[in-house]
Amino acid sequence: MEKSGKAVHSEDIRIFYKNRGILDELKIGGELNLSTEIQIFDNGPIHVKGDFDLKDGQGKSFPKKEEAYLCRCNLSSNKPFCDGQHEGNLSHCARVENA
Numbered sequence: 001m002e003k004s005g006k007a008v009h010s011e012d013i014r015i016f017y018k019n020r021g022i023l024d025e026l027k028i029g030g031e032l033n034l035s036t037e038i039q040i041f042d043n044g045p046i047h048v049k050g051d052f053d054l055k056d057g058q059g060k061s062f063p064k065k066e067e068a069y070l071c072r073c074n075l076s077s078n079k080p081f082c083d084g085q086h087e088g089n090l091s092h093c094a095r096v097e098n099a
């Protein structure tokens with residue numbers, strides 16, 4: 001891991017989460033830079049902001065954007081992106097536990 005340079009990870013970052021008994025895997029591939037922020041919204045999508053490369057399951061990149069809202073309720077008609085279908089259908093607040 002390089003702290004002074006831009007690249008923090010050169011390998012895929014996998015976020016596993018369990019929702020409604022379904023284990024989903026969100027794979028964010030490629031380089032993640034220090035300027036990238038990922039926030040799990042309460043009862044909502046995963047917000048990715050900054051410099052990132054979002055790839056599909058075959059490694060093909062989605063069009064470059066400065067931010068993306070990724071569905072974690074599995075109800076979106078536009079997966080992997082959120083389309084608002086989580087409203088009233090997702091009850092999960094991710095919290096960092098004290099070590």
Ligand code: FES
Nearest residue numbers: 071073082085086
């Ligand atoms: S999180 Fe918004 S539609 Fe799934």
